[in-house]
Amino acid sequence: MSLITYLTRIQFDCGALKLLDAELQLLGIRRPLIVTDKGCVAAGLWGKVKEQLPGNLPITLYDGTPENPTEAATRDALKLYKEEGCDGIIAIGGGSPMDLAKGVALMATHPGDSLQAYAMVEGGAAKITPKVAPIVAIPTTSGTGSEVSRGGVIIMDSGRKLAIGSPYLIPKLALIDPELTFGLPPHLTAGTGMDAFTHNIECFLANVYNPPADAIALDGLEKAWKYVERATKDGQDREARTNMAMAAMEGAMVFQKGLGAVHALSHPTGGLKGYRLHHGTLNAVYLPAVLRFNGPVVGDKFKKVAQVMGLPESEGTAEGVANAVSALNERLGIPKGLGAMGLKQEEVERIADGALGDHCHLSTPRQPTRAQYIELIEQSWG
Ligand SMILES: [Fe+2]
Numbered sequence: 001m002s003l004i005t006y007l008t009r010i011q012f013d014c015g016a017l018k019l020l021d022a023e024l025q026l027l028g029i030r031r032p033l034i035v036t037d038k039g040c041v042a043a044g045l046w047g048k049v050k051e052q053l054p055g056n057l058p059i060t061l062y063d064g065t066p067e068n069p070t071e072a073a074t075r076d077a078l079k080l081y082k083e084e085g086c087d088g089i090i091a092i093g094g095g096s097p098m099d100l101a102k103g104v105a106l107m108a109t110h111p112g113d114s115l116q117a118y119a120m121v122e123g124g125a126a127k128i129t130p131k132v133a134p135i136v137a138i139p140t141t142s143g144t145g146s147e148v149s150r151g152g153v154i155i156m157d158s159g160r161k162l163a164i165g166s167p168y169l170i171p172k173l174a175l176i177d178p179e180l181t182f183g184l185p186p187h188l189t190a191g192t193g194m195d196a197f198t199h200n201i202e203c204f205l206a207n208v209y210n211p212p213a214d215a216i217a218l219d220g221l222e223k224a225w226k227y228v229e230r231a232t233k234d235g236q237d238r239e240a241r242t243n244m245a246m247a248a249m250e251g252a253m254v255f256q257k258g259l260g261a262v263h264a265l266s267h268p269t270g271g272l273k274g275y276r277l278h279h280g281t282l283n284a285v286y287l288p289a290v291l292r293f294n295g296p297v298v299g300d301k302f303k304k305v306a307q308v309m310g311l312p313e314s315e316g317t318a319e320g321v322a323n324a325v326s327a328l329n330e331r332l333g334i335p336k337g338l339g340a341m342g343l344k345q346e347e348v349e350r351i352a353d354g355a356l357g358d359h360c361h362l363s364t365p366r367q368p369t370r371a372q373y374i375e376l377i378e379q380s381w382g
Contacts, residue, residue: 006212006253008148009173014242016177017138020052020090023173027134029088031058033081035101036092037065043183045140049092060084065097067276070155071115074103081108081133088134091171094192095144095279098137099152102169105133115154119162120359128166137171140180142231142244143192143280145199145252147174153267161271163359178238178245186232188278190332193228193244195280198262198287199251200224201305205298206258207365213257220250222308225328232332258363261293261355262286265376268354269338272347284334285341288322289379295319297366337382348377 011019024032040046041063053059062077081089081104091101103115109131110118118124137147146152151165184192200220203213224247230240266282295302295318306316311324335341352373355361361368368376 012176014179031086032090033086034061035097040093065100069096069100071157077104090136092138094141095146098146102152116156120165132168135171136173138175141192142248143195145248149252149255178242189232191278191281194284196248196251197224198283202260203254203257206363210257213254216250217254220247223247225309259360260364261290263360264355264358288326289376291322339381
C-alpha cells in the first residue's frame, strides 16, 4: 500500500522573500512568533526577514533555538507564544529552528505537556490534528528540507532524539529564497548539502512503492551531486545555490517514502550528550558504509544512481557509488570518519540501540541487526 501526498505551498526564487507580507495576509497570521537562532540573528538573516514585515505588525522573537533542538527549548518558545497571544510562526534558519517551530505549533494547539507523547515511535502521529498552528518556513541552509517535510527531530526530556511527524506539521508555506544561503560558510554548505544528497539517495533506495518520489529523488540527487562542490567553493554562486536549495527541497518532499539506515544511525549519534555533531556531516560519514551494506538487496538501482551522477557504467554498483561518495566527501573537506569527529568508542553500543529504535530503521531496504549496526559504525570510524 502506498500513500502518496504532495500538497505543500512553495514560493521558490531568488528574491522570494519579498512575498512574505502578502503570504502572511493570505494565511491570516497577524501576531507571529519568530523562531530562529542566535546565528541567524548575528548573520543579519532575521534582519532581512524583518525588513519585509510591516512596521505595525506585533512581532515576538524567540532566538534561543539550540544547535540540536530540545523539548525544553520548545517549552520556552511555547511560553512566549502563549504569553503574547501569537497566531502563527515564522521559522527562520536551518533544520533546528524549523523543527523547533513544529514542536511549538503542535504543543500550542494540542493537549498535554509532553512532546515525546507525540513522537512517531510512541504512536504520536495519530494524535496530531489539523489544529496545528500555521508555520511559514524560511530556510537559510540547503539541506534539511524541513520547510516542506512533515517531520521534526527533537531531543526529548528523556534524552532520546525522536521525530514528530504528521502531514499537519508541514509548514503552510515554504518561502525558499536561495539568496539567504549565500553567506553560509563552506563547512556548513558541505555538511547540509550532503544531508540533501543523503535524503535523495536514501529515499530512492528505500523499499517502498512510490514512483513519483523516486523521480523527484533522482532529480534532487543529480542536482546535489552536481552543485554541492560549487556551492561549497563559492558561496556567491547563484546557480549552485539555487540548485542546492531545490535539491534540499526535493529531498524532503520525498521523505514521505521513507529514509534508511544512514538516518537511523545519525539521529542517535547527533543526540549524544556532550558532543555537538552536525547531522548532515554525520550522514556524509555514514553514507558509504550503508550504501555498500544495501548493495545486495536493491537490485539494479545503483545503475540508475550512477547514471544521474554521471559515473561510468562500470561504477553502477554499491561499491562504485560508495567510492564516489567517499571521494566527494574528501573534496568537500568532510571529516574522514566518526573518530575524526571526536566520537568516543564507548558510544558505539548506545548508537546501535538508538538506530534499532529509530523510525528510519523501518524503511531501510535492508534492516541491519544490532551487530550489523555496530559493524556499520566501525566501518564509518575512518
Ligand atoms: Fe537528514
